[in-house]
Amino acid sequence: MAKIIIADNPLNEISIARELLPPSLDTVIARHGSPEFKDALADAVCLVGFGDGTMDDAFYASAPRLKLIQLLSAGYDRCDIGAARRAGVPICNNGGANSTAVSEHAILLMLAVCRRIVWQHSNVAAGRWRGNNVDDVKLYELKGRTLGIVGLGTIGKKTARLARAFGMTVQYYDTARLSEAQADDLDVRFALFEELLRTSDVVSLHVPLSRETKHMIGAAQFAMMKPTAYLINTCRGPVVDEPAMIEALTSGTIAGAGLDVFDQEPPPPNNPLFALPNVVLTAHFAGPTWENQYTRFRNAFDNCQRVVRGEKPLWIIPELRD
Structure with a gap:
């Protein structure tokens, strides 16, 4: 089974992620930067979560099997695009979920x-x-x-x-x-x-x-x-x-x-x-609704399954499409 990490976050309703999670994906749910998160990186194929400023060259070096950064947001400004490009790992946004x-x-x-x-x-x-x-x-x-x-x-x-x-x-x-x-x-x-x-x-x-x-x-x-x-x-x-x-x-x-x-x-x-x-x-709350908790996890898991099957993921950010 392919291992994926879901980076836990207060904006995520993890019960919905568990409800939609395909059985073919071996999942670790952990806060970004936690010991559990770092341990799982060594074998992780996909990371599902939000952009994080700590995802630099060292981060990608610690995740040699990583093939996808799947964002739950539309925005990706917190991502180190250069580091992702050097590592050859695509970053994908949420496919219009919000x-x-x-x-x-x-x-x-x-x-x-x-x-x-x-x-x-x-x-x-x-x-x-x-x-x-x-x-x-x-x-x-x-x-x-x-x-x-x-x-x-x-x-x-x-x-x-x-x-x-x-x-x-x-x-x-x-x-x-x-x-x-x-x-x-x-x-x-x-x-x-x-x-x-x-x-x-x-x-x-x-x-x-x-x-x-x-x-x-x-x-x-x-x-x-x-x-x-x-x-x-x-x-x-x-x-x-x-x-x-x-x-x-x-x-x-x-x-x-x-x-x-x-x-x-x-x-x-x-x-x-x-x-x-x-x-x-309003408090940067335009995006998170109960309905799109389902949509963004559904889109995320679809992309993870595509990558596991060896296919190209959807919704790659423009800066990494080439």
Whole structure:
């Protein structure tokens, strides 16, 4: 039997992993870096878990039989891609397992900031039925607004479909262009990056974190956006220059933001975002839902079985596809 390691993590429901586990896989469940984990590496063929910064050249040297790093997440920015390349071990993400959850969460944040849900809840809970100043109440619909999606991968496409159901016009920017037929089928249109920033009422980010995307939204980009525009970020915090975003939110350069991710996670207790009335914040929780616990373990075990059979795995990250 082929041995695989499932790196235990508070975000994993291990009972679901045990329920779906194929009998052909000999599995060790252990916390990353624990003695049990290190002992199992010598014979492990696959590692299932999240990216970890300790997975360097020494890590791969300690796992000579390893043939697959199977992530349970879509993001892979914590992985040492160079070390994996030198070891000849593919890294695969979760095959879109959390794409429904994240796209729904992006729409949730759009609605929350446009309809000021947190403000409304706080007022009602404090006994202020409509707030202290009705002149202050400005709530907006999504229908008829233009959504600009930056990064039209699996999550971006599902966000586009949901937005169209709300009556939004959708444009996108991505280095990988859709064909005209694909764009027509999804009912979206391509826009240049700066054009998208200037003309969108809501900008939603769906790119992986890389050297190219780090701080791709900074002071200059905020200055291009409409003062009535909202920023939604459910991908990775460092894609946005956080101090520049705080300044843009404070000065009225943009109207507000819905954020599931931060530059530092967890954010420090004195993060200025906590005090801003025009933001809605969640704790990097767009992805983990009960439903996709099943989907991501099912995808992971399918890929493990493919590798054990000598086949090429699915969902290899772009940097290692060659």
